[in-house]
Amino acid sequence: VIAQHIRNGEPVRALGVLRRPRLPVELHYKFAPDLMAVLPAETVDSWIALGGQLQPRRLIPALMRYNTASTPSASARAQQGRAEAIRYLEHCVKTLLPEDDGAQSVYNLLLMLHTQSADEGPLLTFLHKAMDMEGEPLYDVKYALRLALGARRHRSCVHLYCMLHMYEEAVALALHVDIDLAKQVAEKPDDDAVLRKKLWLRVARHVVEQDSGKGEGKTELLGSNIRKAIKFLQETDGLLKIEDILPFFPDFVLIDDFKEAICTSLEEYNRQIEELKTEMATATLSADNIRRDISALSQRYVVVDTETSCCSCQLGILQSPPSNTASSHAATGMSAFYLFPCTHAFHASCLLMDISRKVSASQRDRIAELQRNVTAATEESAQQAAGGTVGVIASAGGVTGATGGAPPTADGAEDLEQSNPAAVLEAARLKLDEAVASECPLCGDLMIRSITAPFITAEEDEARLAASWAIR
Structure with missing residues (x-):
């Protein structure tokens, strides 16, 4: 249908x-x-x-x-x-x-x-x-x-x-x-300043070259283009300068036509130079302040009184740490106690116990190795103090040592320094301090990272802990 x-x-x-x-x-x-x-x-x-x-x-x-x-x-x-x-x-x-x-x-x-x-x-x-x-x-x-x-x-x-x-x-x-x-x-x-400048230059070239070189009135047209170009520079919000568009003009253009724009550009450069000078002066002053702070940090000290307590065992910092802590975490080669810039204080053995709980197994092994190095350096230094001092001093003074060897030459100065047990001991202690006391265990990054650690670890007796919560 x-x-x-x-x-x-x-x-x-x-x-x-x-x-x-x-x-x-x-x-x-x-x-x-x-x-x-x-x-x-x-x-x-x-x-x-x-x-x-x-x-x-x-x-x-x-x-x-x-x-x-x-x-x-x-x-x-x-x-x-x-x-x-x-x-x-x-x-x-x-x-x-x-x-x-x-x-x-x-x-x-x-x-x-x-x-x-x-x-x-x-x-x-x-x-x-x-x-x-x-x-x-x-x-x-x-x-x-x-x-x-x-x-x-x-x-x-x-x-x-x-x-x-x-x-x-x-x-x-x-x-x-x-x-x-x-x-x-x-x-x-x-988001691309280089591309923006390239695009603006293409527009600028068009503005400068349009109507240029057309028969009669060529001079008047060129003057008009110069005025348009200078006005155009103001629209680019400082992205283009007068020197960017000068190559687009013919060689016979009088420099007087650009006098105002060139002066403006030079004033802008002068302002930028003054800003850079101010920034350089500020940076130099900041560097000087940092150097002074670093120098003052090495001389910083804190007065410890009898009321200062260890943040781990709560005993006085001038007292001996608990016997169980001292025996399980022997602070071999370490100072008696450590005081951090945050004012937290720890016995050496208490600090070692606290740090060992929060670091990885490889870091614990590293600390144990450094302690062994300190122990070996301490023993070597003690042996030297007991009987090797004369030989070392004699060698250092340029005469024959106790072993009857020749005086060290300039090339052997480094070997002499490395063979000095006191220097080796000091270097070992610095490494141990850096590994154990580089940050406070209560307010450093170690405490922040420990937020993911479980309350019950594999080292604890979970069955015993669970039994303690049983209802009788």
Whole structure:
């Protein structure tokens, strides 16, 4: 029946049949091309009325007939059909979700129809608004660029170039459209100062060279360009200097024309030099203060009275540590107690016990090795004090030592220093202190890292601990 109405030139009656309820939706897809050719407005109204019953992607073949550019010779019916196709697609994109089947095809078709329209405004609006929640385009950007280039929609091309981060191409094209548009593009890569300067230089070259060298009035035009260029420098917000644009001018330009700009540039350089001098003076003063602080740190001291207690065992710091601590963690080669800048004080054995709980097994082994080194150096130093002093002093004085050997030469001075047990002992003690007392165990990084340590470790008797909580 519908086909008969269409053959008889009665599309209104055919559309009326399609509007009947409980009619298969497939008939709308089948007769869509014929009805759009003769009744575009009424057909689109019927599609919109059906709402979500129709799949827009299946109507794309009926809308593709309007993908030719608008020309003065184009029929009014064809222009009306394109407008109705755009109306239906714009209705679809308001309800379509980006993940819907064929959604991008609908956006691309609408993009193509906007590209072929006489006015570029709707195309620019579509390009800016057709974005998802994350700011990503819902259409194929490269496909849109090909269409815009083919239709010579230059402003749209500039926008698409920027979306693809092709800023140099965007500026080159914008210079043929609008100088202000080129300036806007040059400001876009705000995270790349080198590229921004390159883009601004291209715009500056265009500003300087436009109208230069044209027949009569050449001098007047050149003077006008100089004024434009100097004004242009102010718009770059200091990114370009007068020396950046001077190469763009002819060699015969008088320097007097740039007198004001050159003086301004020199004043700016002088201001920057003064700022650098101030920063250098501040940095030098800070370095001097740091050196004084380091020098004063080596001479810092704290008075310990009888009331100062060990933060681990709570006994007086001048008293002996608990016998169990002293026996389990012998502080061989260490000072009697340690006082940190935070005023926390520890017996040497208490500090060693606390540190051993918080460091790794390899660090505990390292501390034990350093203690053994200190013990060996202490024994060697004691042996030297008992019977080897004369030989060492005699050798140091340049005469034959106790062993009857020759005096050391300059090349053997380093070996003599390394063989000095007192120096070896001092070096070993420094290494041990650095490993054990480099930071306070209560307020240093060790305490912060220990937050992840379990309360019950593998070393403890978990069964005994659990039994102590049993209810009897």
